[in-house]
Amino acid sequence: MKQKYPYIFKALLAMVFAIFAFLIPIASVRLVLGLIAVIILSFNLRKFTAFFITFTILFFLIPSLIAMFLTNFQQPAEFLNNLFSGTVQFSYNSSERGYDYSYEDNLKIMRAEKEIPANKVLDIKGDNININFDNESDVIEIPEELSYEIENGILKIFYDGDWYNRRADISIGTENTEYESIDIQSVVLDVRGNLKTKKLKINSNNTKMYLDLIADNFDIASTTAKLEGEFIVDNFISSNTTSNYKINYEGNNFDMNSTNAELNGIFRSRAISIAGVDISAYVSVEKTEFISISSNMSNLDIKYLDLWEGSRTLNINSKIGKAKVGVKEKMFTASGDSAENYGELIVNTEGRYNVEKYTFLGY
Incomplete structure (x- = not known):
């Protein structure tokens, strides 16, 4: 009976590697894990071990590499590079992964050429969309398609055709126009320009925004989000997997939930709340009464630029990391006068989290 245990263990171990090979979308990793699973299983065959390994290499590994190469034959050099960088996958339709969008080097751009009636409430859906909020125009233009x-x-804007290898450019005029609500859903989204609206909602897999926004409410949910610009928003709500924000924010409440987040800029907000797994924040704040950072790991550099009376609170709930916290001790005016900071900053941490507090002078 005891002699059977090694066989069972090898079979289970091979099954584990096979499952990972099936689930992981990276081609090179799949091949390695699949080959490991076959080799481990072959050790249970004793006399046929060498034959089984040779058979697998000849009729599984080599044909798989050839099939992937033929699938990517238009860019063979790029394929070989991507194979080991983890960006080549086995051939399948992207629709099997839950979305229909895909593109290659010969991307067809559907340009904004058709003017449509203006409306203050917009709903835009697609798979690959570039939107330009143009403050020198007061019309809405979309592609003919x-x-x-x-x-x-x-006003609903959509495309009934196949998004494969296509991108739609949309121009929305914002000159002397304040929109009521704009809702955008896209697999890939690029947003630029200047916009004033009461509500902006974004739902996307991959989002890039280079935007100056004035809004009552801004809500973004994206797998990957990169934001740059000036955001004057009363309530800013962000829920992403990966966030890279280089923004200046002014508003009442900034709330971010992101697995991985990097935050840079100046924040003039009453309250800031950031939750995630790995958070890096290099920010200067003004008028900020309450900051909450909750994560497994964090690297923080927070600088208070203004003076205040009473108390302000900084809560850091992180297991690993460090924080530098600067408080302005005295402020000088252009005339040479100065004012001191009589306020108190209460910093709360858990465990042995390292906080370095310092003071500085400024204007």
Whole structure:
């Protein structure tokens, strides 16, 4: 009976590697894990071990490499590079992964050429969309291929065709126009320009925004989000997997939930709340009464630029990391006068988290 245990263990171990090979989308990792699973299983065959390994290499590994190479034959050099960088996958339709968007080097751009009726409530859906909020225009322009309709006071913009290897450019005029609500859903989204609206909602897999935004409410949910610009928003709500924000923010409440987050800029906000796994924040703050950082790991550099009376609170709930916290001790004016900071900053941490507090002078 005891002699069977090694066989069972090897079979289970091979099964584990096989499952990982099936689940992981990276081609090179799949091949390695699959080959390991076969080799481990072959040790249970004793006399046929050498034959089984040779058979696998000849009829599994080599054909798989050839199939992937033929699938990417238009860019063979790029394929060989991507194979080992982890960006080549076995051939399958992206629709099997839950979305229909895909593109190659010969991306077809559907340009904004058709003017459509203006409306203050917009709903835009697609797979690969570039939107330019143009403050020198007061019209909305979309590609000829896209469709639109107005339903219950909402201008809906969409595309009934196949998004494969296509991108739609949309121009939305913002000159002397304040929109009520804009809702955008896209697999890949690039947003630029200047916008004033009461509400902006973004739902995307991959989001890039180079935007100056004035809004009551901004809500973004994205797998990957890169934001740059000036955001004057009363309530800023962000829920992403990976966030890279280089923004200046002014508003009442900034709330971010992101697995990995990097934050840079000046924040003039009453409250800031950031939750995630790995957080890096290099920010200067003003008028900020309360900051909450909750994560497994964090690297923080927070500088208070203003003076205050009473108390302010900084809560850091991180297991690993360090924080530098600067408080302005005295402020000088252009006339040479000065004012001192009589306020108190209460810093709360857990465990042995390292906080370095310092003071500085400034204008």
